Amino acid sequence: MRGFDVIEVRADLEENNDRNAALVRERLLREGVCLINLMASPGAGKTSVLCRVIDALKGKYSIGVMEADMDADVDAHTVAAHGAATVQLHTGTSCHMDAKMTLRGLDAFGRPLPDVIFLENVGNLVCPAEFDVGADWKLMILSVPEGDDKPLKYPLMFTVCDCMLVNKIDTAPIFDFDLSRCEQHVRALNPKIDIFPVSAKTGEGMDAFIRRLEERIGAALQKKRGESSQ
């Protein structure tokens, strides 16, 4: 048994993404769910970070993960084994998730929806930044081996996100990665962004990030449950 559904989703350029993102927000509000859009380059550590997060939060919230991949189910198996309700979305040639695909992912969880749903977007530092999926929080990961100059070259992703993890921070000396230079580049684009250096492998820095994440989840759920009961 696989333990999760696999849904084929495809980009539909005729769709109005902003309208669909509004539908996602309405549904999250109505059902009291917090959605987090997790974006990064291939291999930056999205799945490893998610496993740490699931382990830390699973006693407190019911947790769902939408795994968006062009193909393959390897990450879905990994997060399902950590105890998250998991949906695998296959995007085919589409290089990003859009709001309509996100609606289909929400449908696949069944009722009631998990309290917190993480959308692990397609590994891509470009296109996912352009598509609003209706999430409460946009979280990105930059990994140290990618280099501290990446905010200069892929500015949109760093501009739209609420929080950035600098993962694989344990390898900073090997890659001559300058964290303060990186932070400077990012804050020039996005002064309000939260930045946490972490290592999903060693666990370094994860506690501080998870405290911040819990604050955000708590605030989003409280607000939604307040508004939807009025």
Add this chain to the structure above:
Amino acid sequence: MRGFDVIEVRADLEENNDRNAALVRERLLREGVCLINLMASPGAGKTSVLCRVIDALKGKYSIGVMEADMDADVDAHTVAAHGAATVQLHTGTSCHMDAKMTLRGLDAFGRPLPDVIFLENVGNLVCPAEFDVGADWKLMILSVPEGDDKPLKYPLMFTVCDCMLVNKIDTAPIFDFDLSRCEQHVRALNPKIDIFPVSAKTGEGMDAFIRRLEERIGAALQKKRGESSQ
């Protein structure tokens, strides 16, 4: 003085990319030029590899580089300093180079064109694989920190390329990267692909790759110069 031109290029979805790719091929044939499309995730080491290649080949061929970036000119400065004729293409929100943008890049070099032109595509393991730019050789880089499972998750890129470099191979023990497992995944998609483990940082493996590259360049130029003189 910057030492290179900056051209604003944008994706035009009305264009017929295959027709434009044929125009690129005609022009490369007519002018006896070899074009290499270099693709990889952000931070995999495209520019570092290119600098090694320019240093090795610059006595033998005139070399051009088209740097495709959403924004910024950092890599163009780097390759221009190594002695390549350089053109910076800004793709804005476009996540890939297409054939029409490539034609504009060729125009920007002036006459005669360099013998060998490297197109350093936008850092993205997804979209550039879908767009034929008319190149003689498709070269990709996977870097060790991205993980040996990436061929499973981004299969199109590994399927369409003629050659793959596994860069940052000096860090394989740190990232538990299994080269033979990676090769097995890639060859299941693309049995004919050339694979070279290298480190652009230490130089390890670069000689073998550059020998292969020179064979390919030599064959492409000989063929074109033969055909165009008939």
